[in-house]
Amino acid sequence: MRSLSAPFLVTAGILIGIAGGIAPGSAAERQPAPKDAYAYIGWPNDGEVVTQRFKVWLGLRNFGVAPSGIVKPNTGHHHLLIDTDLPPLDEPIPNDRKHIHLGAGQTETYLELPPGRHTIQLLMGDADHVPHDPPVMSKRITVIVR
Amino acid sequence: MIVRIAALLLTCAPALAVVAIPATVQAQDAATVQPDTPPKRGQAPKDARAYIIWPPNGAVIDGGKLWVRMGLQNFGVAPAGVRRDNTGHHHLIIDRDLPPLDEPIPNDKNHLHFGGGQTEARIELPPGTHTLQMLIGDADHVPHDPPVTSPKITITVR
Secondary structure: OHHHHHHHHHHHHHHHHHHHHOOOOOOOOOOEOOOOOEEEEEEOOOOOEEOOEEEEEEEEEOOEEOOOOOOOOOEEEEEEEEOOOOOOOOOOOOOEOOEEEOOOOOOEEEEEOOOEEEEEEEEEEOOOOOOOEOOOEOOOEEEEEO | OHHHHHHHHHHHHHHHHHHHHHHHHHHHOOOOOOOOOOOOOOEOOOOOEEEEEEOOOOOEEOOOEEEEEEEEEOOEEOOOOOOOOOEEEEEEEEOOOOOOOOOOOOOEOOEEEOOOOOOEEEEEOOOEEEEEEEEEEOOOOOEOEOOOEOOOEEEEEO
16 A cells, blocks of 8 residues: 555655646647556457457556546556557547447456457556546457457 | 644644535434434445555555555545535555444544545555555545445555
8 A cells, every 4th residue: 555655645746836836728628647557358368269259357457447428647548449559649639439338437348349359458547538648548458259 | 844734724724614514404304304313424326446456455565665556436535525416535554454334533543534536545564464445535534324434454564
């Protein structure tokens, strides 16, 4: 607990410091994230062969989960990018079938994909769905759907 | 020590700030709510389920340092102090039975709070047999109704 609290405090202090100096009115202000924060796909593994409906387990380290709309330092919510590259990092993550928002604070979900090769990547978004700076994201993995 | 107190203050501040709000909400519901009932428990769907992804039950850990990965189904994670339906934050109960379910989960070395919305925890345990169990708490650290809790697992540290 103590090891979690200390960096959090430091970051919170930095955040408060930064907030004081920010000029209002700039578009899509990105929230800072600690450098050691990262997301990862706990399941499936890269290269895994899966059925058409499969579970995806969303991993997150040195960072917290909060539903969309909640403004809290060092938190965000998961987005799954399917068969697409990273979107622009300075604007809200698109909301369509290639960009799945998990705005209720979910940490796992099911995907249904047609047979073939697909890529999956995780990208955290802040209260307004904008990626953090630096972005908290996973490696892009490939699954084979049968 | 200072860090710990500061962390406590930081954790409590948002919780204290929101405590004032439900008082007025409860006043509106006064017709249906008994005046001296314990804190109202947040509702959870019956299929909400917490589980410890890692370590598995019966695991033997060398050295005693481990990451605990906390899983949650049909429910969402929100930091402490955040009021949103079907969300809560993780608590890890070490070497204890479940606490009373109608009051805030204790905050001590046997009841770890993850009020920052963390889904993984780095813990260190002395050699021996230990039990781990997850219990989700609401904005005020009170378990939901029904409680969202994991099976209790036993691990051995050597």
